[in-house]
Amino acid sequence: MIVTIDGVAASGKSSVASGVASALSIPYVSSGLLYRAATLLALEAGTSLSDAPALLSLLGAAPLRLEPLAGGNRIYLDTPDCPRELTADAHTSAVDAGVSALAQLPQLREWVNARLRALTPPFVAEGRDMGTAVFPQARAKFFLVASPRVRALRRVKERVGDVEAVEQALIARDEQDQLQSHPAADAQIIDTSDLDLAGVIAAVMAGLQERA
Numbered sequence: 001m002i003v004t005i006d007g008v009a010a011s012g013k014s015s016v017a018s019g020v021a022s023a024l025s026i027p028y029v030s031s032g033l034l035y036r037a038a039t040l041l042a043l044e045a046g047t048s049l050s051d052a053p054a055l056l057s058l059l060g061a062a063p064l065r066l067e068p069l070a071g072g073n074r075i076y077l078d079t080p081d082c083p084r085e086l087t088a089d090a091h092t093s094a095v096d097a098g099v100s101a102l103a104q105l106p107q108l109r110e111w112v113n114a115r116l117r118a119l120t121p122p123f124v125a126e127g128r129d130m131g132t133a134v135f136p137q138a139r140a141k142f143f144l145v146a147s148p149r150v151r152a153l154r155r156v157k158e159r160v161g162d163v164e165a166v167e168q169a170l171i172a173r174d175e176q177d178q179l180q181s182h183p184a185a186d187a188q189i190i191d192t193s194d195l196d197l198a199g200v201i202a203a204v205m206a207g208l209q210e211r212a
Ligand SMILES: Nc1ncnc2c1ncn2[C@@H]1O[C@H](COP(=O)(O)OP(=O)(O)O)[C@@H](O)[C@H]1O
Pocket: 007, 008, 009, 010, 011, 012, 013, 014, 015, 016, 154, 155, 157, 158, 192, 195, 196, 197, 198, 200
């Protein structure tokens, strides 16, 4: 069984995917973490975020490993002499600002999608295009939205920052991500603005029961 949870930035995708996966006792998979790790490595190597051949060559030499734990995904660079966890570094504002450029490259989307399609179900997959491009056959699909202000307030709680600036950055990223981020025709859209985390997880679990 594959369940997809897509949505806009900071709408609660990973928290909700983690809650749903835990309730179902299956893993969840963060596709965004692969885009983020690729962006981090490119920024560190000084590789242009729009140079697909150079990015693919960099990633081809990078032994990235995604750990799809239900409690929270983690990503590692398994270099034999100096293994390193990249998870925290993949969530900085520098990566936030660059990731959409890299994610717009079809070759990079194929690189991520091949890794996702190689995983063995069952799992909950979260991102932007899990229900549309990557797993159109998923049993149940959800798409989370919330107002930019609510999302900015949530982000500021988890990482320090100015609400106005964070809100503007989220709106900018929404615009850059628009091409690859839309609900599948058979997705249930959930506006999380006025729901707490438990309420969104309950809405997804109820939606899953309807599709069982
Ligand atoms: N419905 C909700 N109500 C309150 N806070 C939430 C809700 N959903 C998520 N959050 C919080 O908002 C922040 C962003 O959520 P996250 O799951 O990281 O979103 P995304 O994966 O879409 O970026 C986290 O700190 C999370 O705990």
